[in-house]
Amino acid sequence: KPKDNNKPKEAISSTQSNHALSQQQLLYTTDPTSPGSIFFLPHGTRIFNKLIQFMKNQQTKYGFQEVVTPLIYKTKLWKQSGHWDNYKEDMFKVLGNDQSRDDELAVEPCGSHHVHEEEFHEYGLKPMNCPGHCMIFAKFERSYNELPIRYSDFSSLHRNEASGALSGLTRVRRFHQDDGHIFCELSQIDQEIKNTINLIKDTYGVFGIGVNDIEFYLSTRPEDKFMGDIETWNVAEQQLKNVLNSTTDKWEIREGDGAFYGPKIDVLLTDAFKKKHQVGTIQLDFQLPSRFELKYISQDGTRTNRPILVHRAVFGSLERFFAILLDHYQGNWPFWINPRQAVIIPVSSSHHEYAEALQKQLSGDILNSEDIAPITGYHFYVDVDKRDATVGLRIKEAIQKGYSYIIMVGDKDIANGTYAIRTRTDRKITSMTGDAIYQMFISLERQFK
Amino acid sequence: KPKDNNKPKEAISSTQSNHALSQQQLLYTTDPTSPGSIFFLPHGTRIFNKLIQFMKNQQTKYGFQEVVTPLIYKTKLWKQSGHWDNYKEDMFKVLGNDQSRDDELAVEPCGSHHVHEEEFHEYGLKPMNCPGHCMIFAKFERSYNELPIRYSDFSSLHRNEASGALSGLTRVRRFHQDDGHIFCELSQIDQEIKNTINLIKDTYGVFGIGVNDIEFYLSTRPEDKFMGDIETWNVAEQQLKNVLNSTTDKWEIREGDGAFYGPKIDVLLTDAFKKKHQVGTIQLDFQLPSRFELKYISQDGTRTNRPILVHRAVFGSLERFFAILLDHYQGNWPFWINPRQAVIIPVSSSHHEYAEALQKQLSGDILNSEDIAPITGYHFYVDVDKRDATVGLRIKEAIQKGYSYIIMVGDKDIANGTYAIRTRTDRKITSMTGDAIYQMFISLERQFK
Ligand SMILES: [Zn+2]
Ligand SMILES: [Zn+2]
Numbered sequence: 002k003p004k005d006n007n008k009p010k011e012a013i014s015s016t017q018s019n020h021a022l023s024q025q026q027l028l029y030t031t032d033p034t035s036p037g038s039i040f041f042l043p044h045g046t047r048i049f050n051k052l053i054q055f056m057k058n059q060q061t062k063y064g065f066q067e068v069v070t071p072l073i074y075k076t077k078l079w080k081q082s083g084h085w086d087n088y089k090e091d092m093f094k095v096l097g098n099d100q101s102r103d104d105e106l107a108v109e110p111c112g113s114h115h116v117h118e119e120e121f122h123e124y125g126l127k128p129m130n131c132p133g134h135c136m137i138f139a140k141f142e143r144s145y146n147e148l149p150i151r152y153s154d155f156s157s158l159h160r161n162e163a164s165g166a167l168s169g170l171t172r173v174r175r176f177h178q179d180d181g182h183i184f185c186e187l188s189q190i191d192q193e194i195k196n197t198i199n200l201i202k203d204t205y206g207v208f209g210i211g212v213n214d215i216e217f218y219l220s221t222r223p224e225d226k227f228m229g230d231i232e233t234w235n236v237a238e239q240q241l242k243n244v245l246n247s248t249t250d251k252w253e254i255r256e257g258d259g260a261f262y263g264p265k266i267d268v269l270l271t272d273a274f275k276k277k278h279q280v281g282t283i284q285l286d287f288q289l290p291s292r293f294e295l296k297y298i299s300q301d302g303t304r305t306n307r308p309i310l311v312h313r314a315v316f317g318s319l320e321r322f323f324a325i326l327l328d329h330y331q332g333n334w335p336f337w338i339n340p341r342q343a344v345i346i347p348v349s350s351s352h353h354e355y356a357e358a359l360q361k362q363l364s365g366d367i368l369n370s371e372d373i374a375p376i377t378g379y380h381f382y383v384d385v386d387k388r389d390a391t392v393g394l395r396i397k398e399a400i401q402k403g404y405s406y407i408i409m410v411g412d413k414d415i416a417n418g419t420y421a422i423r424t425r426t427d428r429k430i431t432s433m434t435g436d437a438i439y440q441m442f443i444s445l446e447r448q449f450k
Numbered sequence: 451k452p453k454d455n456n457k458p459k460e461a462i463s464s465t466q467s468n469h470a471l472s473q474q475q476l477l478y479t480t481d482p483t484s485p486g487s488i489f490f491l492p493h494g495t496r497i498f499n500k501l502i503q504f505m506k507n508q509q510t511k512y513g514f515q516e517v518v519t520p521l522i523y524k525t526k527l528w529k530q531s532g533h534w535d536n537y538k539e540d541m542f543k544v545l546g547n548d549q550s551r552d553d554e555l556a557v558e559p560c561g562s563h564h565v566h567e568e569e570f571h572e573y574g575l576k577p578m579n580c581p582g583h584c585m586i587f588a589k590f591e592r593s594y595n596e597l598p599i600r601y602s603d604f605s606s607l608h609r610n611e612a613s614g615a616l617s618g619l620t621r622v623r624r625f626h627q628d629d630g631h632i633f634c635e636l637s638q639i640d641q642e643i644k645n646t647i648n649l650i651k652d653t654y655g656v657f658g659i660g661v662n663d664i665e666f667y668l669s670t671r672p673e674d675k676f677m678g679d680i681e682t683w684n685v686a687e688q689q690l691k692n693v694l695n696s697t698t699d700k701w702e703i704r705e706g707d708g709a710f711y712g713p714k715i716d717v718l719l720t721d722a723f724k725k726k727h728q729v730g731t732i733q734l735d736f737q738l739p740s741r742f743e744l745k746y747i748s749q750d751g752t753r754t755n756r757p758i759l760v761h762r763a764v765f766g767s768l769e770r771f772f773a774i775l776l777d778h779y780q781g782n783w784p785f786w787i788n789p790r791q792a793v794i795i796p797v798s799s800s801h802h803e804y805a806e807a808l809q810k811q812l813s814g815d816i817l818n819s820e821d822i823a824p825i826t827g828y829h830f831y832v833d834v835d836k837r838d839a840t841v842g843l844r845i846k847e848a849i850q851k852g853y854s855y856i857i858m859v860g861d862k863d864i865a866n867g868t869y870a871i872r873t874r875t876d877r878k879i880t881s882m883t884g885d886a887i888y889q890m891f892i893s894l895e896r897q898f899k
Contacts, residue, residue, distance in 0.1 A: 030586070030589055032585055032589075033524075034523045034524045034526060034527040034585070035520035035522060035523045035524065035527075035573075038520030038521070038522065039518070039520075040517065040518070040519050040520065040582065040585070040586060041517060041518035041519075042517060042586065043515035043516065043517055043601075045518075046515075046516045046517050046518050047516075049518060050516070051825065054825055054826075055825050058816055058823035058824065058825060058829070059822070059823050061813075061816050061817070061823065061829075062816050062817060062819065062823045066492035066495075067492065067495045067496075067499070068489065068490060068491060068492055068495050069488070069489070069490035069494075069495050069498060070489050070490075071484035071487030071488075071489065071624055072487070072521070072606055072608070072624060073484060073487065073542070073575075073608070073624070074483045074484045075482075075483045075484065077483060078483040078484075090547050091547075093522070093544050093545065093546055093573075094544070094545040095542050095543070095544050095545075095575060096542065096543040096544075096545065097542055097610045098539050098540075098610050124484075124542075126522075126544060126575075133489065136481055136483070136489070137479070137489060137491065140479055140481075152492075157521055157606065159521070159522070161546050161547050175520055175521060175522070203822050207822060337825070364510075367507055367510050367511050368510070368511060370511065373508070373652050373656060373898070374507035374508050374510065374511045375507065375895075375896050376500065376503055376504050376507060376786070376895060376898075377503075377826065377827070377828050377829070377895065378826070378827075378828065378896075379826050379827065380507070380510075380826070446824075446825060446826065447824050447827075449822070449825075
């Protein structure tokens, strides 16, 4: 029950529409005590977690290994990575108390209420995961036969956007990316980019976002200022072009628009309000491996080979992708990602036990069980609405709340050993056993329906 | 291949033993650029994620709802929560750039390199999740029939421990808790605490930590300074005592040792080195609900009822629990939590395809598949060791690396449609079909073996 319980008005922008849907379905909220950070409410968290779990499994398929890396790093690291020079204004600075300061960073307070600004900037709150991943690469001796090494990370990231720019889920200060970094040889770029574009197309396809709403832009070497040798740029760009030609009809070149440290591919989606969002990115990087002195041993035994780094994300910001999905589905979530997959409505209290037996089964033996909950298997979000209200009213509310399936239990169902099930959109009621419903749910999830 | 590839020496402390095991199994690492923050390497991340997934499902069983809450909050919030007065020294301060500053926090630089310290402290990096959860509670009108409301959160937490105190996984600055907050009525304390103690015993039991290595301590109302009325304290303490009596033989009272804002139960484990660790906690809190002006509507319609807040954690710090498990198992992970569950060794390259078919099946159709990876189902960590080395050498190395199962594939196996499987500890080889192996793995996982 939100305090401000207005029905959603006709949406005039995607942000406004998102807020209205979120209020109705209790998905997320915000607060002035943390501007630009989203509070995901329980049902929003379910969607958020499903997106992450989906991507973790896709990344496993493509050989990524998940890591967990720190959120704060000493200023020294950000100087090494180059973020201090180029990105300082967009980073939050973090300050420990005196005891935490390293000896080399001596503190010289010059008055009881004053300290040097520089001394305060002991740490930066990370805006990206790349430096942490480079450090893991550098911690061990690496050989050519380990490459490509692919790290993924779903960590919180913070960027200090101006408060005027903050807007719902799409412009935030704290967000999560399906971030991944590939360390590879020049000759491996081709296959890695091909995999990434396939993953992008597969992923958007799962959400029903058609190929026609996806655009790819290749940004190439800037004329004047760039690092590395032209030969490497040419080989890399040719590989990117070949991959784009073989995987998509819908790509354009942005000549000279690449970063000075490498060419990139931007992936844009058009949302239901005809607004374009940048979602996926594929950024080649000839610079960070050099700043972190990354090297590997080649087949001939030389020890000073530099890997190429590829930054890539498919969803991009999970918060923004969430917003796009809100627009796209307008709250009518498909079953597999719906935070309210089914509700069971027992006609009266004599049917509660039978209802809870089904809830136990559909929850994958987690709910209503004396046993320790199993760690995997198929779990669905199923509630039992035991309120003392008419079946009609409870069905009506279940439809409003967006449950995919509504399951009714009365005397006849118990006598038959079945349940009466319908969808939120179709009044037609079918009798099914608990096993049959569970198998149907598993099948829907496996088809991403 | 770690650069410093020493065999683990005889451990003289748990920290030293943890580092040696981690080095051998590549579980985690640290770096001076982020003192007290753990980098979980891919195989350590697998264990970390399993612990979280295990706890998420247990918490679902007990009615918790997961939320995702911000990491940084304005100083104002920490003043409201009381952390600014009592916990300031242990918090990291976070500073945005000028544009991000709220108007009410006007900046008055008093020299090009100087600013008032207070103005820098725009945010605190959260040391606990409670204020965020209280804010979610307060965002909506709450009714007695919604209680208990239980939120869980696995967010990163930061505490500014002095650098001298930092030690491996057990004393860190950044950590994760299986944090949960229960908002309930006084009469519901009994059932909630009973559930929590059952969950604690179930959880530790799953890891083979016997009841004899678990101690419970009840800390009661301090003599002098406490908040709330004595009657509430007495009822709450009596409930805690009743629950402890009914659930465990091994508890002691610490008379007068409770926090001023509520009684608590500490849960201590004894590790393999006879060192005690505080893991679980159950802390009643009569203060935060009042500081955040939390209220709910009771059955008789009064709108100003204060819920009681229970802070509880079962693992406590996941990093510390990870350390305890490292000690406990000494790297011999049981199958269900092993980051290296099985390795398949094809005798020669003609057996690769057959090996990969099994890898596909055991990975839950994620690896070696053209299809989009399924989101749930049973997935196991299975590698194929295709190196051109003798079977004997590959088996030996697989044992050293700690794989639970070693599966060999040769001509005879392919002819029979089976695989030759053994454990890391027993040389006995059994022939099994792929289906039978997959079912065995599922069964092991479901039994937490
Ligand atoms: Zn990156
Ligand atoms: Zn708490």
